[in-house]
Amino acid sequence: MQKKVAIVTGAALGYKSAGKSIGGAVALELARDGYKVVVVDLGEMGQATADQIVKDGGEAVFLQLDVTKTKDVQKIVETAKSQFGGLHCLVNCVARYSPGMAKNVAEISEEEWQITLNVNLNGYFLMAKYAVPLMQKSSGGAIVNISSIESHTVLPNFGVYSVSKAAIDALTRSLAVDFAPTIRTNAVLPGFVKIANSENNRTPAELKKWYASIAKQYPMQRVCEVEEIANVVSFLVSDKASYINGQSIVVDGGKMIADLHEF
Template identity: 35%
Template sequence: MDLHGKIALVTGGGTGIGRATSLALAKRGAVVAVNYSRSREDAEETVRLIANDGGRAIAIQADVSQDEQVRRMAEAVAGHFGAIHLLVNNASTTRHIPLDDLEAATDDVWDELFDVNVKGMFHCARAVAPFMKESRQGAIVNIGSIAGQTGLGSSLPYAVSKSAVHGLTLSLARALAPHIRVNAVLPGAVATRWWAGREEQMNRLVPRLLLKQIATPDDIAQLICAALEQEAMTGQLITVDSGQTM
């Protein structure tokens, strides 16, 4: 799919992988709706960066865990631009809890992570699907994680939520075919603000990676764009982790 002129919605688009993806899409000529929940200034800065480079973008607020907010967001984006062709389900959250501290994995933690990381992605896919079907073309990329494959991550509920994202990707690929493709990109360690205060831990990981480097948000964004462009691929879980899981 040629991304030029396509309308893209990027959730959590103000920072990290979301910002890098918004900028990469805009460079390919897409029009970008930059979603945010609380990071309004970051989202508006992403929009400014796109505009300064000659692209088109808007910032739009919605908490992806809230279905009604997501439906209103999709209607607003489609109403403003006339369509929605692309969705990058990037918005996620986590809690940093030692894996063996089962008591700290409370119901509140499970509910928060699943509401955003899993149900939020489903809400967004469901909300944009009618607009994609109307144009008879659409592509969705969900952001998973190698934590969902290895079981090792910032917390046990986070790893399980990302495993659920992988399953959601496979089910949506079947449910939305043939006009909407659904794939997932599974990053390993990425140098984002999630590592803030844990830089020493991140740097200790580097020697154990085959490529001896931590991925950047731009690295992940490039693969997301490639997955959106590839018209012969759906239901795939694509790992990009500098060899971390080899």
């Protein structure tokens, strides 16, 4: 059987030292599913993801490029074609976190607002814009956009993130309507997920306390592992999800439907 090809953006295995990220876990899972993977990230730890895939017997190439730059995005898609012969799957998984964006609408600078939307939304748009024609030529496939439950809910002083995620859900529906039946597009909306980048600068004791306090807000009474998101992406891009299109799939252990205050 001919192998399929996937691009996963935001797929570095953490930051500085190999750890865990949602995109990294998705890239590893798709490689296990038999995809050749184009691993994309601004950070150098994307190489760790590609190396792990190759070590496990798969095929991968890492491109340290910026999904907000048209030339970089064109290069990413061209690489899928030139190195692996086509494209069947795109998983958009980048996001920007910075202290400057953690402000309410009155306080956030116009620059922070625009940079965040440029990464979180335009980075998904540009990848879809240039990937879709190659996916159509490659007999079609599936796109998954990693959104967040924050597309429906809002953390205090985190409005720009919610706005970007709500827009990703709308972009997902737009792609789903315009490119089906050749390409199915869905969004995955995680709740809180353990990743290396948010573990940096916290001691093990601080992390334990932090995770325990978050877990209290979740009916599952624990925080989510990156593999639990990657498994859902793997299902959504597979033929097992052949009639799922345009959906925002919440993977939050029941947080959004729960009212956990005492009665």
